[in-house]
Amino acid sequence: MKDKAAKPGGRAAPAQKRPAHRLTMADVARRAGVSTATVSRALTRPDQVNEKTRDLVRGIAEELGFRPNLIGRQLRVRAATSLLILVQDLDNPFYAELIKGAEAVARANHLSVMVGGTDGLEEVEQLYSEQFLGRRVDGLVILFGHLPAGISPKMAEHSPIVLVSEDNPALNLSSVLVDNVGWAERAMGYLMERGHRRIAHITGPLARIISRQRQEGYWNALAKAGLPQDPALEALGDFSFERGRAAARELLSLPDRPTAIFCANDEAAVGAILGAADLGLSVPSDVSLIGFDDIMLAQISQPPLTTIRQPRQQMGAAAAQLLIDMIEHGPGKRAHKQLDCELIERSSVRSI
Amino acid sequence: MKDKAAKPGGRAAPAQKRPAHRLTMADVARRAGVSTATVSRALTRPDQVNEKTRDLVRGIAEELGFRPNLIGRQLRVRAATSLLILVQDLDNPFYAELIKGAEAVARANHLSVMVGGTDGLEEVEQLYSEQFLGRRVDGLVILFGHLPAGISPKMAEHSPIVLVSEDNPALNLSSVLVDNVGWAERAMGYLMERGHRRIAHITGPLARIISRQRQEGYWNALAKAGLPQDPALEALGDFSFERGRAAARELLSLPDRPTAIFCANDEAAVGAILGAADLGLSVPSDVSLIGFDDIMLAQISQPPLTTIRQPRQQMGAAAAQLLIDMIEHGPGKRAHKQLDCELIERSSVRSI
DNA sequence: TCCTCACTTGCAATCGATTGCAGAAGTTAT
DNA sequence: ATAACTTCTGCAATCGATTGCAAGTGAGGA
Secondary structure, three states, X not given: OOOOOOOOOOOOOOOOOOOOOOOOHHHHHHHHOOOHHHHHHHHHOHHHOOHHHHHHHHHHHHHHOOOOOHHXXXXXXXXXXXXXXXXXXXXXXXXXXXXXXXXXXXHHOOOEEEEEEOOOOHHHHHHHHHHHHOOOOOEEEEXXXXXXXXXXXXXXXXXXXXXXXXXXXXXXXXXXXEOHHHHHHHHHHHHHHOOOOOEEEEOOOOOOHHHHHHHHXXXXXXXXXXXXXXXXXXXXXOOOHHHHHHHHHHHHOXXXXXXXXXXXXXXXXXXXXXXXXXXXXXXXXXXXXXXXXXXXXXXXXXXXXXXXXXXXXXXXXXXHHHHHHHHHHOOOOOOEEEEOOEEEOOOOOOOO | OOOOOOOOOOOOOOOOOOOOOOOOHHHHHHHHOOOHHHHHHHHHOHHHOOXXXXXXXXXXXXXXXXXXXXXXXXXXXXXXXXXXXXXXXXOOHHHHHHHHHHHHHHHHOOOEEEEEEOOOXXXXXXXXXXXXXOOOOOEEEEOOOOOOOOOOHXXXXXXXXXXXXXXXXXXXXXXXXEOHHHHHHHHHHHHHHOOOOOEEEEOOOOXXXXXXXXXXXXXXXXHHOOOOOOHHHEEOOOOOHHHHHHHHHHHHOOOOOOOEEEEOOHHHHHHHHHHHHHOOOOOOOOOEEEEEEOOHHHHHOOOOOEEEEOOHHHHHHHHHHHHHHHHHHOXXXXXXXXXXXXXXXXXXXXXX
């Protein structure tokens, strides 16, 4: 990659004879007997050039298969061209749909979307920050709750950056969020309305703000119902299927078994279905389950999962839109967009 | 976006006073009392400039927070900077993992990854083709079996383009594939080894080559075993969960019910589990099921699905690598990379 | 003392398109 | 016929960095 020097020995040079002179506007101009300025105008501002000239130039450009070099254009016309979406885990289905929403809006605004999966690695964050600082991307959608290494909070203040899904109140950045605390409370409320009193919680990884917020909602609901917090009813999870399964086994082996479990996400909830099955218990007859997110899995699981749906695609779209506004009008003041979730009733909860 | 003209009425202009003159090398140069050439070298070829000058320049660059404009650099140094991955449906989990694999390899080679979801729309394909023709991206990973609108086969011959997952033999392009026919046959073989003779098939959408290849594998296996093709045993699917469910109901309502079903993909297979359940039948005791792909769902379904695993991440990585080679050494001759699948034995098949 | 060579640095061209400004040509009004 | 406009086109600067070439400096050798 970096070293193209001809190898001393080796097989004969495979490359083409000449570097295949790339077609530029100058070529079209020469061929049409006009200046490059005219070519440029003929191609991008048809009304500013005489009809005959325009058709001539366009014809020749067509015939030659000329396409303007977008890098050249971009250097001159400083218009935004792309957004970068930063994710920790690119193949998490939750993010995929979000990316889709953002891409659609970006595309409608003549922007393209780059994606970067950081795996949580600082060096990779740094690398992508460079793209932003080097103005190769014009805005940043961040799907984790911190600034990527290489971007200082002060810098971020004045930049088109938006935090999505996971907030970080310490940074005062624009964001697109759902009310995790409130909807966790709502999920708990749903369980309580159906008579459940002894309700366990499988958390997400507590290092993540989003997990702590859902936990807070769990606590709030308990408090409002005058129920005590019982540490034994909180099992540490990490959003994974396997951990959800194990956690459910722990919780359901308790002497005084909970009648329902609020899971911090769907994947863990589906794990919990199996964890229950491991103990010969079935959902919802022996234990009720409610999840969070409404990933595809939630519809397909047996039983289908009652859960809180996050409007993922809309979140992505809103993020892109916010960014585009910031790019056009300057960062201005922070915008905090909050989208509504929805409780999707399926069959993993029964009344008692 | 296109029209920035000041709105006649409205609130006061929110934009900053001045467009915040962007820092360039010239600024650093002036401040350091050297030429931009020296700044450039001090920053990118440390050994070519005197130690003292270098430190001075770097210090000032640091202090000023200068970052070189990557667009300017890219215009001058024609090095590849990015790959574009084109997909029909961005939130299909199958592709997400593939993108992840490609991104990792791209990143390791100092390239970034753009993604485009076309939804199968020609106009969107056209739009992304433009990015490629305009040299804003240097290579194309295509995850569907045709060239995007706007790129002619002849053009494609000489360009860094690779078809992944879905081939199109008509185009003679480089590709990264699995042997869909062979592995479909293998799936069928697995069923037959376990005594199944009456085996149905839920196809994918037959417009897609990949579906037809798996179907061909199904037929081949039948033929090799001396079994007849029975049209009644082939149900048209579309890779979706719902259609899989419906198809399974049709097949299992047949007077002479199949003992096993080979599903063209996992999502349909999981649907089939429920389709069977709809008829009071259970998997694998009443009917065996084998899928294709090994998406996450396959591990989690009840019962977990026996299936053919495609090495998605490797496919993405191989595609990126192939592209990078083509970019460095010219397209050269076509490379067809075939990766191995793996039969993952879980519990959706029983011997009879 | 003069020559050669290595090491630093700057000049200016270059990548490819866009666009402000001004001149040329043509039209209309007076 | 002349002034006043329009309309069209080209010149040349510009966006921001990189790099071939040449010049300047100082050290070391003859």
